[in-house]
Amino acid sequence: MSKKKPTSIELRFFERDQHDRTRRWLGATNLDTIRQSTVLMVGAGAVGNEVCKNLGLLGVGKIILVDPDKVAASNLNRCVFFRPGDHDIKFKVEAVAERLPELATTTVVEPHAVPIQHAPDTVWDVDLVIVGVDNHYARYLLNAKNLSLDPPRLIINGAMGKDHISVEVLGPPHTACMICSWSKDFVDHVVANEVRTQCDPFFVDTVPRFPMVSFVTSIVGAVMAWEATRVLVGLQQWQNTGQWQQGLEPAFGRFIQYNLSNHQASTGPIMPNPRCSETFCRDKRKHL
Numbered sequence: 001m002s003k004k005k006p007t008s009i010e011l012r013f014f015e016r017d018q019h020d021r022t023r024r025w026l027g028a029t030n031l032d033t034i035r036q037s038t039v040l041m042v043g044a045g046a047v048g049n050e051v052c053k054n055l056g057l058l059g060v061g062k063i064i065l066v067d068p069d070k071v072a073a074s075n076l077n078r079c080v081f082f083r084p085g086d087h088d089i090k091f092k093v094e095a096v097a098e099r100l101p102e103l104a105t106t107t108v109v110e111p112h113a114v115p116i117q118h119a120p121d122t123v124w125d126v127d128l129v130i131v132g133v134d135n136h137y138a139r140y141l142l143n144a145k146n147l148s149l150d151p152p153r154l155i156i157n158g159a160m161g162k163d164h165i166s167v168e169v170l171g172p173p174h175t176a177c178m179i180c181s182w183s184k185d186f187v188d189h190v191v192a193n194e195v196r197t198q199c200d201p202f203f204v205d206t207v208p209r210f211p212m213v214s215f216v217t218s219i220v221g222a223v224m225a226w227e228a229t230r231v232l233v234g235l236q237q238w239q240n241t242g243q244w245q246q247g248l249e250p251a252f253g254r255f256i257q258y259n260l261s262n263h264q265a266s267t268g269p270i271m272p273n274p275r276c277s278e279t280f281c282r283d284k285r286k287h288l
């Protein structure tokens with residue numbers, strides 16, 4: 001029998017496996033669950049780019065990506081999947097769908113270049129919804145749509161300011177919904193503001209733009225992807241038993257905030273509002 005000395009490549013077979021380090025980190029069963037998962041990502045801007053990058057590298061099976069906008073030159077300071085030359089030509093969802101598979105060979109991206117309220121119902125046929133939109137009206141609409149589903153999907157909602165980020169992990173009606181903390185006046189303002197925007201395009205062009213750099217979106221995208229990971233690996237068990245996977249419990253029903261200016265991180269519960277402006281939220285909580 002030949003006693004050929006193994007080559008270094010044969011000895012290090014695991015170096016050929018893209019998911020080797022993730023499998024060591026999550027365990028083989030959890031990685032299989034991740035690879036069979038489907039996620040709806042609403043928003044393909046800076047946050048959407050970061051979350052798609054993280055979930056693609058993790059090995060998530062399918063990402064349904066919804067965003068109506070084209071790439072703008074001002075996006076190019078913070079979006080890994082956009083390139084100079086894309087702006088005003090490519091839709092954001094097209095750019096991500098084209099380039100994510102260069103990194104994440106096993107992740108399928110299904111792009112929809114429409115507002116979430118115009119996307120087909122099939123986009124909601126997912127394990128988890130991740131929200132990275134830049135306006136309250138889109139949050140308001142998708143929260144209402146989600147709560148009309150039976151059962152509503154779990155949601156990870158990310159937001160940020162110049163020097164802070166905030167992430168919420170929600171599963172209404174078991175937790176607060178996305179607008180439980182909004183006052184009636186604020187809801188009226190959001191809806192009226194949208195009507196005004198649609199009637200007067202000048203208004204959109206004169207809205208002040210947010211200051212933003214890539215490392216702020218990296219932080220929010222990392223926290224969102226980490227919470228998504230813990231939700232996805234534990235979702236089936238939670239649906240069956242009400243318990244999350246031990247050691248991988250997501251911040252369910254909680255917010256996570258991080259302030260870059262002083263490195264303070266905080267977390268706490270988000271209380272459901274019995275007088276929430278969303279009728280579905282109030283009604284479904286009554287039947288828990």
Ligand SMILES: [Zn+2]
Nearest residue numbers: 177180276281
């Ligand atoms: Zn609510």
